[in-house]
Amino acid sequence: MQCISEDMSAFMAEVVKEEQQKKHKGDTATTMDVVDLEDKELFGIAAVGTDGRVEQGAEAGAKFPLESVSKALGLALALEDVGADYLFRHVACEPRGDQFNSVAAIEQGENGLPSNPMINAGAIVCTAHIKGKNGDERFARLLQFVRDLADNQDIDYNKKMVEEEEKDVNRSIFYYLRGQGLVVGREEDKLVPYFKQTSIEVTCLDLARIAAVFANAGRCLKTGKALISEETVRIVLTLMFTTGMYEGSGRFAVDVGIPAKSGISGAIMAVVPGRMGISTIGPALDEHGNSIAGVNMLKKVARRWHLGAFDMQNVINTANKYQHKN
Structure with a gap:
C-alpha cells in the first residue's frame, strides 16, 4: 500500500480552495506583523510519505515562523x-484547559510543575535543558536539529521577530520557573534560545518533511539513519495527541484523530505514524489559537483517507489482517 494516494494533491488543492472561499473571521497573532510574508492570508498544505513521496496544495513553498510548533521540536x-x-522531574505531561501563556498552569500543575511541554512554561523548561555552553550554542544545536529533520540547511530564524517575542509575560514565567528551581541560569542563556526557536521560519514542505521523520520512527527518509530515538518519537507524538492543540486538543482528537502541534502563526504539523507527515498554514485563528482553515483541511484529509488513530476502517483492516493470519 502506498503511504500517500496519487490523487492527494488534487484533493488538497480543492480543500485549500474551499477554505479560501470561506474567508474565515479569526484572530491573527500580533507577532505576524513583523514577519515579511509574501501573503499574510496564506493558505497551504503539504504531505510527505515515509516512502519520500511528496504531495502539495497551494502555497506550500512560502515561509512562516514555527511559533509554538517549535515546542514539539524543543521537547524532542x-x-x-x-x-x-x-526532564519530567521539571515538567509534567498532563493536559489542562489553561491558555498557552498561563502562569496558573505552573502554580496549579502537578507538584508545582508546568502542566506539559506544549504550553509556554513547559516549553521554556524543555529548551533550557537542551545542552550547550551558552544560549548561542544551545540555539545553534536546535536550529541544526530542525535543518536536519527538514533536510534543508537554509532554514534560519527571523531576527526581527525575536524582538517581538521577548514579552514580559514569558520573562515573568522564566523567573518564576527559576525561582522554583525548574530552570537554572541566566535569561540570555536559557530564555533567549526559546524566543529564537519560535522565530525559526519554514515552509509547509519543510514542516511536512519534519513530520514525516516522526512518522518514520525518527529515521531519515533518504538514508534510514536515526535522527531521533524511537522512544523520543513515542513520547513526543503522545504529548502532541493529548496537548498539542492548546485547549482544543480534545476536540481535535475527536474530529481528526492524529498527533498534531499548532502555532499562532497559523501553522499545524501533523503526524500519521508509519505513513506520512502533513503540514498546513492558515493565519486566521479560533478561540484556542489554532488555525481555523488548518483544522478544517486536516479533518477533510484525515477522513478521506482514514488517517485517524481510531478510524474504524483502520480497526477493521487490522482485525481482518490478524484474523486471516490465524
Whole structure:
C-alpha cells in the first residue's frame, strides 16, 4: 500500500480552495506583523510519505515562523539530551484547559510543575535543558536539529521577530520557573534560545518533511539513519495527541484523530505514524489559537483517507489482517 494516494494533491488543492472561499473571521497573532510574508492570508498544505513521496496544495513553498510548533521540536531535542526521567522531574505531561501563556498552569500543575511541554512554561523548561555552553550554542544545536529533520540547511530564524517575542509575560514565567528551581541560569542563556526557536521560519514542505521523520520512527527518509530515538518519537507524538492543540486538543482528537502541534502563526504539523507527515498554514485563528482553515483541511484529509488513530476502517483492516493470519 502506498503511504500517500496519487490523487492527494488534487484533493488538497480543492480543500485549500474551499477554505479560501470561506474567508474565515479569526484572530491573527500580533507577532505576524513583523514577519515579511509574501501573503499574510496564506493558505497551504503539504504531505510527505515515509516512502519520500511528496504531495502539495497551494502555497506550500512560502515561509512562516514555527511559533509554538517549535515546542514539539524543543521537547524532542531535550529528551535526546537529558532523557525522559530527568526532564519530567521539571515538567509534567498532563493536559489542562489553561491558555498557552498561563502562569496558573505552573502554580496549579502537578507538584508545582508546568502542566506539559506544549504550553509556554513547559516549553521554556524543555529548551533550557537542551545542552550547550551558552544560549548561542544551545540555539545553534536546535536550529541544526530542525535543518536536519527538514533536510534543508537554509532554514534560519527571523531576527526581527525575536524582538517581538521577548514579552514580559514569558520573562515573568522564566523567573518564576527559576525561582522554583525548574530552570537554572541566566535569561540570555536559557530564555533567549526559546524566543529564537519560535522565530525559526519554514515552509509547509519543510514542516511536512519534519513530520514525516516522526512518522518514520525518527529515521531519515533518504538514508534510514536515526535522527531521533524511537522512544523520543513515542513520547513526543503522545504529548502532541493529548496537548498539542492548546485547549482544543480534545476536540481535535475527536474530529481528526492524529498527533498534531499548532502555532499562532497559523501553522499545524501533523503526524500519521508509519505513513506520512502533513503540514498546513492558515493565519486566521479560533478561540484556542489554532488555525481555523488548518483544522478544517486536516479533518477533510484525515477522513478521506482514514488517517485517524481510531478510524474504524483502520480497526477493521487490522482485525481482518490478524484474523486471516490465524
